[in-house]
Amino acid sequence: MSDQEVMASIMRDHIMNLLREGKRIDGRGFEDYREIEIKTNVIEKAEGSAWVKLGDTQVLVGIKVDVGEPFPDLPESGVMTTNVELVPLASPTFEPGPPDENAIELARVVDRGIRESHAIDLEKLVISPGKLVRVVFIDVHVLDHGGNLLDASGIAAMAALMTTKVPRVEYNEETGELTKLDEYDPLPINHIPVPVTFAKIGTAMLVDPSLDEEMVMDGRLTITTDETGHVSAAQKGESGSFKLEEVMYALDTAVEKGNYVREIIKRSL
Amino acid sequence: MMGRPEGLKLIDENGRRIDGRKKYELRPISMEVNVLKNADGSAYVEWGKNKILAAVYGPREIHPKHLQRPDRGILRVRYNMAPFSVEDRKKPGPDRRSVEISKVIRGALEPALILEMFPRTAVDIFIEVLQADAGTRVAGIAAASLALADAGIPMRDIVSACAAGKIDGEIVLDLNKDEDNYGEADVPLAIMPMKNDITLLQMDGYLTREEFMEAVRLAIKGAKAVYQKQREALKRKYLAVAEEVAGNE
Numbered sequence: 001m002s003d004q005e006v007m008a009s010i011m012r013d014h015i016m017n018l019l020r021e022g023k024r025i026d027g028r029g030f031e032d033y034r035e036i037e038i039k040t041n042v043i044e045k046a047e048g049s050a051w052v053k054l055g056d057t058q059v060l061v062g063i064k065v066d067v068g069e070p071f072p073d074l075p076e077s078g079v080m081t082t083n084v085e086l087v088p089l090a091s092p093t094f095e096p097g098p099p100d101e102n103a104i105e106l107a108r109v110v111d112r113g114i115r116e117s118h119a120i121d122l123e124k125l126v127i128s129p130g131k132l133v134r135v136v137f138i139d140v141h142v143l144d145h146g147g148n149l150l151d152a153s154g155i156a157a158m159a160a161l162m163t164t165k166v167p168r169v170e171y172n173e174e175t176g177e178l179t180k181l182d183e184y185d186p187l188p189i190n191h192i193p194v195p196v197t198f199a200k201i202g203t204a205m206l207v208d209p210s211l212d213e214e215m216v217m218d219g220r221l222t223i224t225t226d227e228t229g230h231v232s233a234a235q236k237g238e239s240g241s242f243k244l245e246e247v248m249y250a251l252d253t254a255v256e257k258g259n260y261v262r263e264i265i266k267r268s269l
Numbered sequence: 270m271m272g273r274p275e276g277l278k279l280i281d282e283n284g285r286r287i288d289g290r291k292k293y294e295l296r297p298i299s300m301e302v303n304v305l306k307n308a309d310g311s312a313y314v315e316w317g318k319n320k321i322l323a324a325v326y327g328p329r330e331i332h333p334k335h336l337q338r339p340d341r342g343i344l345r346v347r348y349n350m351a352p353f354s355v356e357d358r359k360k361p362g363p364d365r366r367s368v369e370i371s372k373v374i375r376g377a378l379e380p381a382l383i384l385e386m387f388p389r390t391a392v393d394i395f396i397e398v399l400q401a402d403a404g405t406r407v408a409g410i411a412a413a414s415l416a417l418a419d420a421g422i423p424m425r426d427i428v429s430a431c432a433a434g435k436i437d438g439e440i441v442l443d444l445n446k447d448e449d450n451y452g453e454a455d456v457p458l459a460i461m462p463m464k465n466d467i468t469l470l471q472m473d474g475y476l477t478r479e480e481f482m483e484a485v486r487l488a489i490k491g492a493k494a495v496y497q498k499q500r501e502a503l504k505r506k507y508l509a510v511a512e513e514v515a516g517n518e
């Protein structure tokens with residue numbers, strides 16, 4: 001057992017006792033987010049970037065925009081990809097090396113939330129149909145793991161995308177020559193999806209779990225909704241189980257808290 | 270989601286789907302347990318065109334040893350697709366999708382297992398997708414829980430699973446490959462039916478709140494139908510054993 005796991009077994013009783021009195025370990029209400037701080041345009045070399053602090057969690061997202069080939073079955077659509085690096089400076093439990101299952105799950109859930117809501121208007125990112133399109137790389141760099149990396153990453157990704165500037169290009173169909181111009185357009189954004197994550201501990205459902213809460217949680221549920229109230233991703237994570245009523249509660253709360261977080265993102269731009 | 274062929278209709282004017290099913294109809298499903306000799310438990314599931322084999326080894330000693338937990342056993346799941354299981358050959362080995370699916374399947378099965386009974390050991394589940402036609406993770410979960418039961422590993426319940434989704438604006442049960450490719454959403458779900466505990470829930474697509482809940486409720490119904498098929502498959506195994514014993518007397 002790692003030190004953290006030993007702590008968890010002691011911590012679990014403490015957290016459970018508090019929850020029975022309706023209290024969380026850091027004094028928050030069950031539906032409260034920790035303080036959210038967002039700074040955009042923090043990396044000049046990236047086309048878009050955002051640094052997010054969610055309680056003790058810190059993530060940095062950089063957006064690189066490149067040109068490349070479209071997928072053969074989607075010739076008239078730009079391409080987006082999402083990658084998460086759990087770099088070892090962020091936690092004693094993170095190890096160097098290729099992305100592990102946690103990084104992959106995190107990236108794929110953030111990706112689905114953005115992709116399925118069509119948050120980025122990929123159809124507007126075509127340079128030459130079937131030949132050349134924009135490729136938007138969303139790279140999440142986790143800097144300090146204080147719990148709920150998913151929401152922090154989703155928030156940072158959207159804040160970064162909304163400040164992304166795409167260089168104009170000139171493309172010569174005959175010669176295939178591509179010239180980057182020194183003029184920029186904002187990345188076309190349709191929607192602002194926001195993931196809201198719940199930790200289930202005993203029978204309590206807690207919004208935005210801290211690391212202490214994640215260490216002892218039975219299960220995790222993330223629901224991503226956009227400003228229209230549509231759901232664009234859902235993911236039950238880790239072990240544990242949820243009742244139908246808990247899923248319904250999470251869905252309604254995700255819409256409400258999503259609206260709250262979305263306003264904070266908008267204010268940061 | 271892929272570019273959709275011109276004029277493709279997933280539901281026709283009679284309310285039938287491209288494979289002739291009604292909205293709330295499952296594909297044909299057959300299940301068999303104890304199909305492999307070496308594994309401690311195994312199962313084979315055909316679900317529409319999905320062909321899936323699951324095997325369980327353990328509880329057994331863990332290598333590497335540092336993964337051992339003094340208070341409980343651990344569960345490991347590997348979901349793997351055969352290179353020939355899909356239209357375009359899949360590069361062998363784990364890709365990002367398989368890694369995620371392996372992780373969520375582990376989370377779906379773990380609540381059913383009583384791993385505290387086997388400290389320092391591992392239960393290994395291997396799910397091999399021999400042919401894929403959408404819904405492989407839910408079919409894989411159904412196969413894996415049968416293999417766990419076949420291995421005699423103590424469980425709180427059999428985990429059952431099914432997906433629902435949205436095609437041509439309607440919520441339907443159990444999407445096939447074309448419906449998954451050209452539809453609007455897919456909601457795979459797993460459940461422990463005795464207490465209605467949802468152990469896997471994912472959503473890929475774009476749904477209103479109401480549609481999402483409708484899909485969840487429908488997937489639960491589907492999973493309960495799958496549960497009956499799992500129970501029958503297990504009963505068949507023990508009936509066969511009983512007949513053999515009676516024949517020997």
